[in-house]
Amino acid sequence: MGCKFRSISCSICLLWLNLFVGIGYSLYNADQENDRITYLPGQPENIGFDQYSGYVTVNQQSGRALFYWLTEAPTNRGPDSRPLVLWLNGGPGCSSVAYGAAEEIGPFRINSDGKTLYSNSYSWNKLANLLFLESPAGVGYSYSNTSSDLYTVGDQRTAEDAYAFLVNWFERFPQYKHRDFYIAGESYAGHYVPQLSQIVYEKNKGIQNPVINFKGFLVGNAVTDDFHDYVGTFEYWWTHGLISDSTYKTLRITCDLGSSTHPSSDCVKALDLADKEMGNIDPYSIYTLPCNTTSSLRLRLRGHYPWMSRAYDPCTESTRKYILISMKFRRHFMPTLREYPTRGNRAVMW
Ligand SMILES: *[C@@H]1O[C@H](CO)[C@@H](O)[C@H](O)[C@H]1NC(C)=O
Numbered sequence: 001m002g003c004k005f006r007s008i009s010c011s012i013c014l015l016w017l018n019l020f021v022g023i024g025y026s027l028y029n030a031d032q033e034n035d036r037i038t039y040l041p042g043q044p045e046n047i048g049f050d051q052y053s054g055y056v057t058v059n060q061q062s063g064r065a066l067f068y069w070l071t072e073a074p075t076n077r078g079p080d081s082r083p084l085v086l087w088l089n090g091g092p093g094c095s096s097v098a099y100g101a102a103e104e105i106g107p108f109r110i111n112s113d114g115k116t117l118y119s120n121s122y123s124w125n126k127l128a129n130l131l132f133l134e135s136p137a138g139v140g141y142s143y144s145n146t147s148s149d150l151y152t153v154g155d156q157r158t159a160e161d162a163y164a165f166l167v168n169w170f171e172r173f174p175q176y177k178h179r180d181f182y183i184a185g186e187s188y189a190g191h192y193v194p195q196l197s198q199i200v201y202e203k204n205k206g207i208q209n210p211v212i213n214f215k216g217f218l219v220g221n222a223v224t225d226d227f228h229d230y231v232g233t234f235e236y237w238w239t240h241g242l243i244s245d246s247t248y249k250t251l252r253i254t255c256d257l258g259s260s261t262h263p264s265s266d267c268v269k270a271l272d273l274a275d276k277e278m279g280n281i282d283p284y285s286i287y288t289l290p291c292n293t294t295s296s297l298r299l300r301l302r303g304h305y306p307w308m309s310r311a312y313d314p315c316t317e318s319t320r321k322y323i324l325i326s327m328k329f330r331r332h333f334m335p336t337l338r339e340y341p342t343r344g345n346r347a348v349m350w
């Protein structure tokens with residue numbers, strides 16, 4: 001999912017933090033045990049897997065720390081022999097906790113009462129240990145103590161910080177050292193994922209049995225560049241019967257070679273036509289019913305970028321409610337959060 005619904009999603013992200021309660025046990029790794037989540041409000045009973053969340057400092061000087069949420073594979077499915085998958089949502093500026101974990105591939109979904117969770121039967125954690133990362137600093141619960149970081153951020157630093165995160169995270173979770181490791185994501189992670197993969201690959205070069213045992217990467221709905229994003233988007237619409245042959249041809253002719261930030265007026269016309277032909281369909285989930293309470297909002301959110309076009313979940317209301325309600329109870333567990341609301345709330349865009 002992209003991140004069109006910026007301001008709301010980002011306040012969502014902030015509030016999420018309050019849900020993560022670590023209670024310290026002194027086992028073999030105190031830092032790790034401090035990050036253990038014992039219970040999320042309204043969580044189903046007997047979930048059968050372990051979860052952790054917390055901060056990893058990626059830059060001491062600026063005071064940048066990234067927030068993660070690890071949901072391991074179920075204990076009866078042998079999490080120790082399953083790979084580790086890092087997940088990154090896109091945007092740029094989207095929360096992996098609020099989207100990837102809570103609405104896409106994670107183990108929990110939020111009931112419409114906004115108070116309780118249910119298990120997602122299709123969660124990827126059935127097959128792998130899932131590590132959701134809020135990246136870069138400024139997104140979701142990840143923060144920087146240097147406000148200017150939010151304006152100077154870019155792909156390069158995002159990748160370097162994420163690499164620093166990994167290096168430090170593996171120290172906290174040594175049982176994952178040398179484990180098969182994949183980097184996955186969607187949308188703007190079409191940049192984040194290969195760029196981080198490149199750093200990991202370069203750093204691993206010539207090392208036998210590397211700590212970060214990188215095996216490969218996956219990207220869905222990847223942002224690549226204007227040309228390829230247009231080609232892919234239009235082909236998808238056309239091959240799924242969402243637009244007519246003639247509109248498909250017009251889009252290819254009027255948009256393909258142009259800029260998505262400043263499309264020509266002919267391209268805009270063709271996009272409008274495509275939009276009419278599609279009707280009330282959520283392009284991120286074309287086989288599910290759209291949420292009709294938000295359909296007018298949806299139209300207002302349509303952006304110029306094909307990957308952002310209506311890029312939101314029409315049913316996020318219960319996610320927001322859950323986070324707001326849970327926050328009241330959890331606030332005191334995360335005292336540091338109170339100091340960052342304005343900084344963390346700012347979405348990153350470049
Ligand atoms: C950011 O500043 C707060 C308050 O001084 C401090 O507690 C925290 O450790 C700092 N974060 C990082 C990552 O340095």
Ligand SMILES: *[C@@H]1O[C@H](CO)[C@@H](O)[C@H](O)[C@H]1NC(C)=O
Binds near residue numbers: 289290292293
């Ligand atoms: C949409 O809203 C209308 C009126 O509020 C309602 O009758 C209809 O059942 C709703 N459709 C769906 C799919 O929820």
